[in-house]
Every structure is written in C-alpha cells, then in structure tokens.
Amino acid sequence: MPPVVEVRDLRKLYRIGHAFSRDYVHAVDGVSFAIASGETLALVGESGSGKSTVARTVLRLEAPTAGETILDGTSVTRASEHALRRMRARMQMVFQDPYDALNPRMRIGEQVAEPLWLSGKSSRRDALHQAREFLRGLHLPADADRRYPHQLSGGQLQRVGIARALVTEPSLVILDEPTSALDVSVQAQIINLLVDLQAQRSLAYLFISHDLHVVGYLADRVAVMYLGQIIELGPTAAIFERPGHPYTRALISAAPVDHPRERRQRIMLSGEPTSPINPKPGCRLATRCPFALPRCVERDIDLTEVLPGHTVRCRRFAEEHQDGVWNPAPTGWKPGFDPAA
Amino acid sequence: MSSSAAGKGIAGMDAASTRDSSVLLDVRRLRTEFATRAEPVRVLDGLDFTLTNHHITGLVGESGSGKSVTAFSLLRLLRPPGNVVSGEVWFRGRDLMSLSEKQMTAIRGREIGMIFQQPRASLNPVFRVGDVLNHVLRLHRGMKGDAVRREAFRVFQEVGLPDPARILRSYPHELSGGMCQRVMIAQVLAGQPKLLIADEPTTALDVTIQMQIVHLLRSIRDRLGLTQLLITHDLGLVGEMCDDVLVMYAGEIVERAPVVDLFDQPSHPYTRGLLASRANRKDRDRLYSIPGTVPSLVAPPTGCRFHPRCPYARQICSDVAPAPEHVSANHWVRCHFWKDVVRDPTSAGRDTVAARG
Numbered sequence: 001m002p003p004v005v006e007v008r009d010l011r012k013l014y015r016i017g018h019a020f021s022r023d024y025v026h027a028v029d030g031v032s033f034a035i036a037s038g039e040t041l042a043l044v045g046e047s048g049s050g051k052s053t054v055a056r057t058v059l060r061l062e063a064p065t066a067g068e069t070i071l072d073g074t075s076v077t078r079a080s081e082h083a084l085r086r087m088r089a090r091m092q093m094v095f096q097d098p099y100d101a102l103n104p105r106m107r108i109g110e111q112v113a114e115p116l117w118l119s120g121k122s123s124r125r126d127a128l129h130q131a132r133e134f135l136r137g138l139h140l141p142a143d144a145d146r147r148y149p150h151q152l153s154g155g156q157l158q159r160v161g162i163a164r165a166l167v168t169e170p171s172l173v174i175l176d177e178p179t180s181a182l183d184v185s186v187q188a189q190i191i192n193l194l195v196d197l198q199a200q201r202s203l204a205y206l207f208i209s210h211d212l213h214v215v216g217y218l219a220d221r222v223a224v225m226y227l228g229q230i231i232e233l234g235p236t237a238a239i240f241e242r243p244g245h246p247y248t249r250a251l252i253s254a255a256p257v258d259h260p261r262e263r264r265q266r267i268m269l270s271g272e273p274t275s276p277i278n279p280k281p282g283c284r285l286a287t288r289c290p291f292a293l294p295r296c297v298e299r300d301i302d303l304t305e306v307l308p309g310h311t312v313r314c315r316r317f318a319e320e321h322q323d324g325v326w327n328p329a330p331t332g333w334k335p336g337f338d339p340a341a
Numbered sequence: 342m343s344s345s346a347a348g349k350g351i352a353g354m355d356a357a358s359t360r361d362s363s364v365l366l367d368v369r370r371l372r373t374e375f376a377t378r379a380e381p382v383r384v385l386d387g388l389d390f391t392l393t394n395h396h397i398t399g400l401v402g403e404s405g406s407g408k409s410v411t412a413f414s415l416l417r418l419l420r421p422p423g424n425v426v427s428g429e430v431w432f433r434g435r436d437l438m439s440l441s442e443k444q445m446t447a448i449r450g451r452e453i454g455m456i457f458q459q460p461r462a463s464l465n466p467v468f469r470v471g472d473v474l475n476h477v478l479r480l481h482r483g484m485k486g487d488a489v490r491r492e493a494f495r496v497f498q499e500v501g502l503p504d505p506a507r508i509l510r511s512y513p514h515e516l517s518g519g520m521c522q523r524v525m526i527a528q529v530l531a532g533q534p535k536l537l538i539a540d541e542p543t544t545a546l547d548v549t550i551q552m553q554i555v556h557l558l559r560s561i562r563d564r565l566g567l568t569q570l571l572i573t574h575d576l577g578l579v580g581e582m583c584d585d586v587l588v589m590y591a592g593e594i595v596e597r598a599p600v601v602d603l604f605d606q607p608s609h610p611y612t613r614g615l616l617a618s619r620a621n622r623k624d625r626d627r628l629y630s631i632p633g634t635v636p637s638l639v640a641p642p643t644g645c646r647f648h649p650r651c652p653y654a655r656q657i658c659s660d661v662a663p664a665p666e667h668v669s670a671n672h673w674v675r676c677h678f679w680k681d682v683v684r685d686p687t688s689a690g691r692d693t694v695a696a697r698g
Contacts, residue, residue, distance in 0.1 A: 046547035153634045183403040184574055188618035188630035195627070210548060213577070216622025240622055254552040256577025258621065260600045263581065268556070269549055271503070272517050 003034035004204040005172045010067035027053040029228035040205040042215040045225030055174045089119035092165035096177040098157035102149045109145030112164045155186035174206045212255040227284040234310030244312035290330040366392040371428035397569040399579040402589030408572045451481045454529030458541040460521035464513040471509030481532040500527045519550035540572045591646040598672040608674040
C-alpha cells in the first residue's frame with residue numbers, strides 16, 4: 001500500500017542579514033520520510049532542531065527551498081493555489097497551545113465549521129451543522145458550539161482544536177506538541193482521544209514532541225532530528241532499546257525516570273548545539289560527541305540503513321557496528337584539537 | 342477540625358518538628374488570599390509543611406494549585422491583590438511573617454535564594470552577568486576588590502560554566518537558556534544561602550540541558566548540603582532529584598512522603614491518578630485519566646476538595662475535610678479512605694469503573 005504522505009529531501013533555508021548575504025540558517029536540511037495510513041511517526045529533537053519547520057513546509061504553510069511532499073499520490077509542493085486550498089482539507093494540524101490557536105472572538109461552532117466551507121466541501125450552513133455533530137462526540141458541554149474559547153478549559157479547548165483539524169476528514173494530521181501546554185491530569189484524556197480517533201479513521205499522524213514518555217507510548221516509528229537533519233529513524237522499540245546515534249543515546253538517556261529507584265548514570269553531552277548557520281561539513285554533533293574522531297568531520301555523513309527499517313547518520317556506527325550493537329569508548333577528541341599533537 | 346488543630350497536627354506529625362535541628366523551614370497554617378471585586382479568593386488554605394535540612398523537597402501540583410503562590414508567600418514577595426492573611430513560617434528560629442521589611446530584605450538572597458522558570462527573563466538585560474554577581478558578593482558577603490573577582494570566577498566554575506572569564510563579561514542575551522540558568526544558580530550560591538527555592542527551573546529547557554541542570558542541583562545538594570524546595574508539575578523530575586515530596590491540590594497539601602514511598606505506595610487518590618496517567622512505552626494500555634478538571638478556587642468544593650473527581654468518594658468526603666493521617670513515620674495523607682486506596686489491588690485504581698475518563 002502506498003504511504004499517505006511521502007516527504008522527499010525537504011530543505012528550508014532562511015537567509016539572514018542583508019539581502020545579498022550568503023549566510024543561511026539551514027533550518028531543514030534534506031529530510032525524507034513516509035507515513036502509512038493508521039501509522040504514527042514521531043519527530044523528536046530539541047528546540048531549534050527544525051521539527052516545526054518540517055511541519056510547516058510539509059503542509060506548505062511555507063514554501064520549501066527544495067524537496068517535495070506527496071500526499072495521497074499528488075504533489076503538495078507543486079499544486080496550484082486553487083488546488084492547494086482543496087488539498088488542505090486532507091492535511092491538517094493540531095497546535096501546541098489551544099488558547100493561541102483559536103480565535104477568541106469567534107464561536108466554537110463557527111471555528112470548527114470554517115475549514116469545511118473554506119475547502120469548498122460544504123455550504124456554510126451545512127458546515128455548521130457538521131461541526132455541531134462532530135463536537136457532540138467529544139465529551140464537551142452540550143452548548144459548546146455556541147460558546148467562546150474563554151468559556152472552556154484548556155483540555156476542552158484542545159478537543160476543539162482536534163475537532164477543527166479532523167472535521168474535514170484528513171488523511172494526514174500533524175500534531176505539534178498537542179499535550180505540552182496542558183495540565184498533567186488532562187494530558188491523558190487528550191492522548192486517549194487521539195488514539196481513538198486514529199483507530200476509527202486510519203489517520204496518519206506526524207507527532208512532534210519532546211516528551212519521550214508520550215512518544216514511546218504513541219509512536220510506531222521515531223525520527224530523531226538534530227540541527228535540521230534526521231540523524232536516526234527506526235521502530236520505536238529499537239530507538240528506545242538500541243539507539244544507534246550518540247545523540248539519540250544521550251536523548252533517550254536524558255528522559256526522566258519512571259521511578260526514583262531507577263536513577264542512573266547518564267550519557268551526557270557537553271555544551272549545547274552548534275550554530276545552524278552555514279554548517280560545516282561532517283557530523284553536526286562532532287563538537288559535543290564523546291565518541292568523535294577526525295574522520296567524522298571529513299565529509300557529510302549519509303543516513304545508512306543498519307538494520308531493516310532502522311537508519312542512522314553516524315559514520316563510526318555504520319562502519320563499526322555488529323548487528324546494530326556498538327559500544328565505543330570515549331575518544332576525548334574534539335574538532336580543531338588533536339591530542340596526539 | 343479547626344485550622345489551629347490541623348496546624349499542630351502536622352508539626353507533630355512530621356518526624357521532625359521545630360525543636361528538631363533537622364527541620365530548616367516550618368510552615369504553619371499559612372493562608373494567602375487574593376482580593377477580587379467580590380469575595381477574596383483563598384489560594385492557600387492553612388498550609389502546613391516542613392522542609393528537612395539538606396533534603397531536596399518537591400512541591401508537585403498542576404497549574405493553579407498554588408505552588409508558586411506558596412513560594413512567593415514564604416519570601417513575602419506577593420504583591421497586591423495577593424496577601425498573606427495569617428500563618429507562621431519558622432526559619433532558623435525566626436518567624437518570617439513577623440519580621441520587618443528591612444529584616445526580610447536581609448534574608449532574601451542571603452539566607453533564602455530563588456531561581457525561576459525563565460532564567461533569561463530573571464536576569465537584567467542591561468547588566469553584564471559578572472557585574473550582578475559582583476554586586477551580590479559585595480552586598481551579601483561584604484567582599485571587596487580582588488576577592489570579589491576571584492570569588493565570582495570560583496562560583497562560575499562551581500556551577501559548571503565553561504570559560505568563566507568570558508561569561509562574566511557577557512550580557513544575558515549572549516548566553517543560551519541553560520547557561521542563563523547556571524548564571525542564576527551562581528548568583529544564588531554567591532549569597533551562600535541555607536535554602537534554595539527553585540520554581541520550575543528546567544521547564545523552559547531542552548531535555549539534555551534539563552538533565553545537566555538536574556545534575557547540577559543534585560551535586561550542589563551533595564557537595565554543599567544546600568536544602569532545596571523544587572516546585573514542579575513534572576513527576577519525572579521529582580523521581581529524578583527529590584528526597585521528599587509534597588503533593589498539592591487546590592491550595593492544600595494532600596500528601597507528603599519520602600520520594601520512594603510516594604512512588605511505591607501513593608495513598609491519596611489524586612497522587613495515584615497522577616502517577617497512573619503518565620504515558621509509558623512498556624505499557625500501551627489505555628491511559629488512566631483523572632476525570633473532570635482542576636476546580637476553581639473562587640468556589641472550591643466542600644469537604645475534601647478532590648471529592649468531585651475521586652473514584653473512592655462517599656458522602657463524608659463532601660461534608661468533612663479530612664485531617665492528615667499517618668501512613669508511616671514520614672508519610673501522611675489527607676484522605677478519609679486512604680486505607681481503601683492503598684488496598685485497591687487494581688494498579689493505581691486503573692480499573693475502577695467510575696474513574697474511566
């Protein structure tokens with residue numbers, strides 16, 4: 001079965017400084033993935049890694065510098081404005097903060113109906129009727145459609161945000177940190193709702209998050225981003241139990257424990273991410289990586305399939321691993337510094 | 342139960358009391374209100390707890406539960422319409438609530454330091470971070486000249502800032518969020534306080550940086566014995582770094598326990614619900630979710646404030662506010678039916694039908 005969405009070598013560069021500047025922020029630098037119907041792909045990484053830019057360029061909320069998104073067999077990137085408006089119904093997004101994402105001066109029912117008539121699927125009157133029907137299934141107050149956003153709680157508003165994304169019956173939904181602005185006791189309600197809706201409608205989810213516990217619970221596969229690139233992509237169990245890339249290892253190791261008895265020593269990365277402006281060739285983690293060697297910065301590193309369906313962008317891992325197992329010793333080497341000299 | 346009886350109850354209930362040198366801070370019947378056009382809203386309703394010396398105590402709760410108001414009340418930093426109405430805060434033999442404003446100023450920074458969620462927002466953007474640190478050293482430690490520079494350098498090394506000499510000359514906007522938080526911690530350490538209040542110190546940071554700050558705060562506890570009150574909504578963080586935990590719900594502390602006991606035997610239905618609603622990779626069952634939402638403090642529920650959301654609630658819960666009861670020596674809980682909660686074999690009440698969200 002063909003994937004619902006396929007992203008090919010997506011790039012987004014932002015020029016900084018004056019109009020003829022040659023300095024570019026490489027926000028997204030060659031990202032490719034595909035998501036099947038009913039599947040959840042999680043996109044994890046720290047702030048500035050390019051997760052949200054991927055979301056925006058996949059949906060063509062911003063035009064990518066290069067690369068292409070294919071949704072249900074048609075190119076989103078090359079669609080005309082007119083065709084794009086119809087396509088938007090099939091690809092939707094749920095945002096992090098429902099207070100910011102909803103219009104404070106518009107009734108809930110009208111906000112949920114808006115994408116329906118905007119995409120030309122229904123008349124405005126039918127859209128409002130469909131929106132009411134949809135909201136009815138989401139455990140909201142009976143008169144929710146006539147209320148304004150400030151009259152609902154954060155958890156209720158996020159249900160509305162989800163309703164607005166799903167009412168047009170999309171095949172792809174991008175969830176950008178959908179629970180991180182919510183109270184702990186409400187997060188579980190929203191996660192359960194997302195799971196139910198996916199099962200009923202065979203939705204493809206691109207789930208953007210930095211909460212590794214939620215990612216481990218929801219995702220079928222995980223893509224890890226660092227400075228604009230996917231540095232590892234594989235099945236959730238493999239990413240959590242046998243992470244390959246040193247950055248993934250540090251990230252998984254940094255997740256808080258489930259129980260205080262599990263407190264442990266961790267793989268710590270020194271320092272913080274380097275600048276995404278005109279990145280140097282070679283591995284982008286090299287300055288922070290405890291296992292770096294001179295050959296890591298010789299040339300750009302490709303994603304290599306190390307096990308079926310599990311790719312890693314680490315030259316040493318690709319060369320040295322045995323069936324996905326690699327236990328290197330810290331090298332003490334840093335780019336621009338040679339301990340032997 | 343009258344509030345004064347409840348207060349004495351706790352002071353006697355924590356293994357340590359004020360006479361005990363192991364207690365650094367003893368909060369009794371702390372009551373904070375916010376004035377509104379109508380009735381004042383009581384945000385903290387007779388708070389009682391103690392902080393053990395050299396321990397990191399977590400204060401966990403959801404937004405609106407009163408965690409940050411607690412910190413600001415302790416330090417008397419609340420601004421109108423907020424106001425501490427009554428209560429005592431005993432700290433090293435003195436009741437902070439009865440001190441003059443001048444005496445209180447001498448305590449803030451020198452004896453009790455505080456760090457916040459947004460480190461960059463808490464640093465003054467027009468001063469070099471080194472100048473602020475020098476000021477702290479001159480003001481609180483009476484240092485002069487070269488000693489100030491040497492000590493500033495040493496404190497920056499202590500909090501793991503690379504290249505202290507360069508960072509001392511930097512402005513906050515030149516530093517990353519993680520480095521700003523280290524600078525904030527350095528400013529607190531420069532005053533050599535006895536207590537550090539950390540309000541969501543890692544929430545705004547990325548996971549790998551978050552873990553660096555957790556390690557730093559723990560190592561400060563281990564090396565300097567600095568007592569800390571960690572305010573957070575994140576139970577993972579509590580499991581990671583705390584020794585004791587206070588669970589707060591709607592302006593009250595509903596459970597207090599050593600951290601391992603809290604995770605092993607959560608005895609308040611709310612604590613159980615919070616622990617059970619965490620997503621986990623190894624258990625992909627449907628998540629437990631606490632039904633309903635956090636109540637408004639304008640009109641809090643009668644009796645036990647958790648009863649409208651509680652799967653164990655009976656008539657008495659809406660009539661009578663539960664007094665704290667011992668689960669074990671250092672573990673107490675405010676729940677009429679905590680024994681039923683603990684005995685419930687279903688993991689964290691997960692299969693209690695009424696609790697299905």
